[in-house]
Amino acid sequence: MATNDVDTVSAQDAPEFAPAQFVRWFREVAPYVxxxxxxxxxxxxxxxxxxxxxxxxxxxxxxxxxxxxxxxxxxxxxxxxxxxxxxxxxxxxxxxxxxxxxxxxxxxxxxxxxxxxxxxxxxxxxxxxxxxxxxxxxxxxxxxxxxxxxxxxxxxxxxxxxxxxxxxxxxxxxxxxxxxxxxxxxxxxxxxxxxxxxxxxxxxxxxxxxxxxxxxxxxxxxxxxxxxxxxxxxxxxxxxxxxxxxxxxxxxxxxxxxxxxxxxxxxxxxxxxxxxxxxxxxxxxxxxxxxxxxxxxxxxEDTLDDLRPATVDDVGAIVQLIEPLETDGTLVPRGRAVIERDVEKFTVLEHDGVIYGCVALMPYLDEGMAEMACLIVHPEWQGTGEGEMLLRHIESKARALGARRLFVLTTRTSHWFMKRGFVQGGIADLPRERQAHYNRSRNSLIFIKRL
CATH class of the missing domain: 3.40.1160.10 (Acetylglutamate kinase-like)
Known part of the structure; x- marks a missing residue:
């Protein structure tokens, strides 16, 4: 913003790109307004x-x-x-x-x-x-x-x-x-x-x-x-x-x-x-x-009492959360063995002994990136901010690990991620290792967010 001791620039004298920058910024702040x-x-x-x-x-x-x-x-x-x-x-x-x-x-x-x-x-x-x-x-x-x-x-x-x-x-x-x-x-x-x-x-x-x-x-x-x-x-x-x-x-x-x-x-x-x-x-x-x-x-209040790292004992509950979404094609099938192998990368939401949400973070730190996967909240618990809480948790965790960008692959929930600051990217934007394992038959959309 301009102050009394800083020369201001009129719209007529501004560089050609200034109007476009102003419009883009104004649109970006609209959701906050x-x-x-x-x-x-x-x-x-x-x-x-x-x-x-x-x-x-x-x-x-x-x-x-x-x-x-x-x-x-x-x-x-x-x-x-x-x-x-x-x-x-x-x-x-x-x-x-x-x-x-x-x-x-x-x-x-x-x-x-x-x-x-x-x-x-x-x-x-x-x-x-x-x-x-x-x-x-x-x-x-x-x-x-x-x-x-x-x-x-x-x-x-x-x-x-x-x-x-x-x-x-x-x-x-x-x-x-x-x-x-x-x-x-x-x-x-x-x-x-x-x-x-x-x-x-x-x-x-x-x-x-x-x-x-x-x-x-x-x-x-x-x-x-x-x-x-x-x-x-x-x-x-x-x-x-x-x-x-x-x-x-x-x-x-x-x-x-x-x-x-x-x-x-x-x-x-x-x-x-x-x-x-x-x-x-x-x-x-x-x-x-x-x-x-x-x-x-x-x-x-990012880490409620319900939010904790997953353990091997949680694998069965995580599988139960994931299976319906694998069946309808929302998530790529993983299998119990894969979840057991990666369980330390999961975080779960638990209340009164019932696991009702989960999310996983897969780091690719050589390229300053991390993938968020399996962001799930049980349907009976949706609509009260648990998904937002899991997202903030993963953003904070990825940032702490040194990642500069967080990406997701999705076929059904692109608008949810776009509303939360993710921008659509392409296969070439993924880490090289992740590009090699990209499932082209699913044609998942790729969304990236700067941390």
Whole structure:
């Protein structure tokens, strides 16, 4: 997107290929637009974003999301601003990432900082200059006493004074506001029935709101804090269990660990997706939402208790799942012996001792590819997202093995794969070993997806 310090190019002066690229991109994001219309996103950011001058660009991107029908709840922090206020007033107290006592003086600083940031955000949403992304935008921003808080109290002999935690949210009011197209803005403060104010952690407040509203997404905008793999690349998708295992290792820096812990907690409690997105990259929230791989780390409930590696004891159940599809020609006949040989490549879905789904991953890592085979969900269990879950699991597993592309061969379900980002290819696109075993009599269609 264009910013004030970057020269823009008019359509007349643009290169010949620019219109085609724009049209292709617009068509590619259309499915996301349709999917997210009417969904609730909770977007949370600390005072660092405001201090670093990134607020204006963020508001422009959020106004676009609002125009596309996304329901927005914003939760801002103010930690650096509070610390600066305390410093200027001569107090030694400085707030870090953890839970700390809030004195009367610190609470007053928190109120001042929250008020200033809230006004900055409201002013940014009030822009409407011509030839800017905010032109013709009329977005109402509504704040209020939606958060009932209680004191943290005394823990291990330490009185946390005016530090609080969320007790209750006015869900009727919040839902009513976002349903009318307005943006809810929450500051990190809560109030008790006795009229006391409490200092809240932005991360805790955002997580509580996302869980209570059953948000589609909880997005933490961070100072470049994302999870990275062993190659130093951004780990774009983490199953919640993997996120918890990574947290248990204790190797993450304090900020990343805090954001990841809250993302994991939100997903565990029902939020569909939680993201760590670097605000230091201009337009990062749009890139995360409207591109397949995104630019941050997404935590999902990918590995439910039902999902596990197959064992030899599962061969009979896998055969029972596969046989009807082999009989009607959907799958190529394999035979029990082949499944026994390849059983370690299978993953199964099991509930109460009944296996109701399976999928297999066949790696061809010399050519950076992997094949997904035998993606099956029992008919009685279809329609509730199990196929999507198996697909995400295999994508994550293939990516972890080092594969850059995932391919499938199908005769009956091409549209299902096309809707999920697969593009049709040809025999020549397959790994050489797989080309040699391609069954031309079946004339299976080949679909490939970049990971």
């Amino acid at each position: 349709h999917d997210f219309r009417g969904k609730t996103f909770v977007v949370a950011f600390g005072g660092e974003l405001v201090g670093d001058g990134a607020l204006n660009n963020l508001v422009q991107d959020l106004s676009l999301l609002s125009a596309l029908g996304v329901r927005l709840v914003l939760v801002h922090g103010s930690r650096p601003q509070v610390n600066e206020q305390l410093r200027l007033k001569g107090f030694q107290t400085q707030f870090g990432r953890g839970t700390e006592p809030t004195s009367v003086e610190a609470l007053e600083c928190a109120k001042e900082a929250a008020g200033e940031i809230r006004l900055d955000i409201e002013a940014a949403f009030s822009q409407g200059l011509p030839n800017t992304p905010m032109s013709h935008a009329h977005i109402r921003v509504i704040s209020g006493n939606f958060v009932t808080a209680r004191p943290v109290g005394i823990i291990d002999g330490v009185d946390y004074k005016h530090t609080g935690t969320v007790r209750k949210l006015d869900m009727d009011a919040l839902r009513n506001i976002v349903s009318q197209g307005a943006v809810v803005l929450l500051s990190p403060l809560g109030f008790s029935p006795t009229g006391e104010a409490f200092n809240l952690a932005m991360e805790d407040l955002a997580t509580s709101v996302a869980v209570s509203m059953r948000a589609e997404k909880l997005i933490f905008l961070t100072q470049g804090r994302t999870v990275r793999d062993h190659n130093g690349d951004v780990d774009t998708e983490l199953a919640r269990e993997d996120a918890d295992a990574l947290l248990a290792e204790g190797t993450l820096d304090e900020d990343t660990a805090s954001f990841l812990a809250h993302a994991s907690r939100a997903v565990k409690r029902g939020v569909a997706r939680a993201h760590l997105v670097p605000y230091t990259l201009d337009g990062s929230i749009l890139l995360e939402i409207f591109t397949h791989d995104g630019v941050g780390t997404m935590v999902v």
